[in-house]
Amino acid sequence: MNENLYQQAKSAAQELCDRAGLQKGDIMVVGCSSSEVSGGVIGHDSSMEAAQAVFQGIYEVLRERGVYLAAQCCEHLNRAIIIEREAVPQAEIVCVMPQPKAGGSFATTAYRSFAHPVAVEEIRADAGLDIGGTLIGMHLKRVAVPVRLHLDHIGAAILLAARTRPKYIGGERAVYPEESV
Secondary structure, three states: OOHHHHHHHHHHHHHHHHHHOOOOOOEEEEEEOHHHHOOOOOOOOOOHHHHHHHHHHHHHHHHHHOOEEEEEOOHHHOOOEEEEHHHOOOOOEEOOOOEOOEEOHHHHHHHHHOOOEEEEOOOOEOEEEEEOOOOOHHHEOOOEEEEOOOOOEEOOEEEEEEEEOOOOOOOOOOOOHHHOO
């Protein structure tokens, strides 16, 4: 396993959990191009070794905190999500099993690592990591807020992070929970 990738992924997951205030039962979506992490071109240079190192770093942090990992597949599987069945008890499950070249190495690693993996077409996650331009926004709750992490890359891949917050509604005179103290 690539120790540097593992440590970078672990650090990013820890910081995002802290900054997003994730709690037990929350969901973090992760899209990871192992191709980009390894310095290649997204969708062309898949690396199980890179994916496994990144997955292990993130999954270790999330398991300790009771946060679920939602692994986004690549566009070949319409960016479906691989997640533990217990995280989505009411979700409509789809029949697909990711492979390194059809779903991606990160999603394949998640599928092989989870106790009871299932695939769903969509999810509304509480936070997310986009590693290598995988476009996770479709799987975040509204409203997504960018989070600037100390790391801006994992390996050679650009790292972007987001948390979510409830929508503000009610106009200019509304009082929002964090303002009511």
